[in-house]
Amino acid sequence: MGLPGPSPRFFFGNSIELFTHERHSAACLAEWTNRFGKIYGYFIGHTPIICISDPDLLQEIFITKFSHFHSRRPLPLQQHDLRHLLASKDDEWRRQRSIIQPTFGINKLKEMRIIMNKCLNELIEQLDKQNPHVEFDISHLLKRTSMNIILNCAFGINPAKHENLSEPFFQRCVQVFEFSLFQTMLTICSILLPELNFLWVSYFKYTSIIRLWLHDHVPFLNRFIDTDPNTWLLFHVENIIKQRQLHGIERVDLLQSMIEATTILQKTSSSSSLPKHYLNQDELSNNIYLFMLGGYETTATALSYLSFILATHQNEQAYLQDEIDRVGDDYEQLVKLEYLDWFIRETLRLYPIAPFIVNRQCNKECQI
Template sequence: YFKHRGILGPPHHFLFGHYKTLWSTKSFSKQIQEWTRQYGSIYGLFLGRRPMYVVSDVDFLQEVYIKQFSSFHSRAIPRIFRIETDGKIHLFRANGETWRRQRHVINPTFSSSKLKSMTSLVNKCITALLNKISQITDDKQKETNIYELYKRLTMDVICKIIDFSYKCPINNLFFLGRCAFGIDTDMQNDINNPYLQKLAVLFKTDVDDLLLFRLANLIPFLARPLHDIVFGLENVRETLVKLLPVLNDYIAEIPALWLMNRVQGVVDVRIQSSSTSTKRTDLLQLMMEATRDNMTDPIDDQSMTKTLRPNELIPNVFLFMAAGYETTSTALAYSTYILATKQDIQEKIVEEIKNSSWNQNNNEEEAYEIATNLSYLDLFAREVLRMYPITSKAMIRECNTTTTIGGHTIEKGSVIQPDVFTIHYNPDLWGPEDPNTFYPERHLVKRHPVAWMPFGVGSRNCVGMRFALMELKLCLIHLLNQYRILPTDKTEKGFKLEERVVIQPDAIFVKLEKRLI
């Protein structure tokens, strides 16, 4: 197939294609990097019998993500996830007009005005983090795995942003006070928080490693029966628990379904209370209102109903919950590692903060403006994400219409997988400074539009990118304003990368020393 197209690639099995190698490798990203070194910037793999182009040619990718987006608007997702479940589909999975409609509805949620309104809630969560850190730094010799603290922070932020201040059901119990998704917001002090535990399980599991998913990808006609088995077993579980509630402690729910069921409970309470309670402006409320407001976009060439359907609400809230947890905490962990090992860069950022009008009494608009306009901090964040991209699998695209790019005919159904690490470390794209060197100032130079892609590129880039960067910057400003981040022996040894849903460090150990004011 590829040979006839003049494209190289490693040898493959007639049935498995390259799945056997990809399933056995510890790092998908490192494996495709190694093949790129052998076979060039465009080479071919087979996912079973399905052709996949692995690409580090940025001009080719610019066609895919931007210029010919209409031919590549779909993500190539596991076949089990393609099975329609009563329209319960979120933005990440959606394709075509469904994706376009959802994106139009959700985009305004992350506008500058909305982000400003979220700043005070993010700052409250960061204050809780600093309080936790102050307890740790009482012991001046103690080092801490700050990555674990960041995970609790980002989960806390999600719960504040999708705020819920009513009585919230948790396993038939009720907690009073401020909570979101039915979660006690003191979670930064509670390592046994069930939401943190469920999300941890979710991100430790790469669906590509699960036997049922592998079978469905390898033998497409099995996708429907395997899908029905997975969700059929969950229905059996629900029935058994209703008959014998005590079984709830012995038969675990699938983590993703557990989370969505809790979100559904919160939404139900919010709907019931909407007529008697003060109207809210949080993310959940914006999405709920989008299920009722039937808007049309006068700017579009083709008028389109801009409404989020009721059965799309829960999946999209769940998506925000999952996407905002491990990704931002991982970016913060990498940032902290760099700050600990490069004290000169840390002091540059501290000096920039001091020279700004930042203080603890800034209102939400001032805090937002300062955080988003600290130029060196922005260069720093961009360089962290260049050297440590959080994911590469999320950038994968499926060809929806047969087309031609650079003389290559890309057939409908083919898959395009960018080699993100090769792109991010390409000296032709990121020189003249060595791309293996951490050098924030390299981002002062205008680069190719596809040279930097930690959040994706084009119309299907990460909808929450601006929120993630705002959260990261606010956290670093607060932290560096109060603490000096110091390396320990464990920091100097580095960390091991673990690639599942995201590419994450196993741990980031640092020592935090209170700054003298």
């Protein structure tokens, strides 16, 4: 690549050092940055990767020349027919983003904030019940809270009233991040031999479909064969969307906002431009699934690290509490919580969340 960097091994590149680091992969990247500088290259399998930590260059990539870098590197075992923002490229990505972005407008967020506060109050009640002299696993409570917020804000499902529906969602989301040996081996193959990704993905996809069918139609096999959590989640997300559209149910949630945006754009667009201005059924369900899964683990993990820092830095905790009490919790005043913003950013710097998701793939040749 003509850049400094660690020496790659045959076939594996730098994957072994990266994924078997004694701490975590982000710590390995930090060590390489200290050793090779703010711009260096390494290999995952035989795929070249450029790691950049120069602020000016990052601003050029993410802002000035973003039109060249809006695509992301495909995830391992990513199906080619997925239709969400992370998997889409070029015009397809622009179209989806233009439709989805208004669903996160200020007015929509204000409506969802009421729901979020209710879920957070339930978390506070759970924390108040804990024995202050006994250690407990706060990460489990935070994962539950993240899932409660997502189910409420995305689907209008109140876990307290629909435990038979919310509990399976929570358990499946947990399973997504607990790789089986079979899935781990396929993931390694997908990383090291991306040219054969169609083979690994097809095998994983169809075995998952078979497992789901056996789970639903041959119940006695459930003790031996579990369903793939991704397939189960996507299947049930699609069912929720179909039921919402079939019965004309309207709620204050993310799904309703996306359905409304799609419907309005369909009505206001001419027939010739219609395909460019709406989400089809697969895109709608895929993006809802993406927000649900992406918001669950990352949010809960970040909150766990924030809680750890607060517990081990009492002075900073007191200063932060003083700022929140002084500024208040009115939506318009949140931008004035400077110390809170610094605190979150510094914690995420110390403990990066999903660092390999923050990547960009060049769409067309350019010079930076």
